[in-house]
Amino acid sequence: DQQVKQNSPSLSVQEGRISILNCDYTNSMFDYFLWYKKYPAEGPTFLISISSIKDKNEDGRFTVFLNKSAKHLSLHIVPSQPGDSAVYFCAASAVDSWGKLQFGAGTQVVVTP
């Protein structure tokens, strides 16, 4: 049973524009949500996280929004850069099982010049 879902397998965006990646979850016990970026032949790289007590977290060009009632989160990247081309994973965890992340299937982002 997929508890974290990324329904868009791919996203193409022009350099300088905003990239919006979406993620839905089903488990109301999830307390923490994270976004990772992954290049081929490398491990996932942590981007940004958010606790369920917040609805927004910003770090430079990256902002994550959390809507608990809708069980939905999104990652905004502004402005998008060619180096942002990668697969982005949404992940979630409950407070009593922090090391156990549930991952979405990933969204391939391609930033075009």
Added chain:
Amino acid sequence: KAGVTQTPRYLIKTRGQQVTLSCSPISGHRSVSWYQQTPGQGLQFLFEYFSETQRNKGNFPGRFSGRQFSNSRSEMNVSTLELGDSALYLCASSGLETGPNSPLHFGNGTRLTVT
């Protein structure tokens, strides 16, 4: 600060054999988790160790096992390898016990191919 180190990077084994993968966490990190990535199933949680104790376990058969040493280094073992075990195995470490202030940091993985 050195990142998470996994060895070997690539491994080819024959069905029925066993394999041991190694992971050295970031210095000072005490939690180590293991994940399997396959094209069909995505990233799936195997198990997590904290201070040499298995704290969480995923839904994998008993052929998959792990351990953590007193220096926080971890190994995972897969016995009686099956073709379906071919995957990228990722190790991640975390500093604090819990919380987004201590996110998991991943190594570059071990690519296991079972023939």
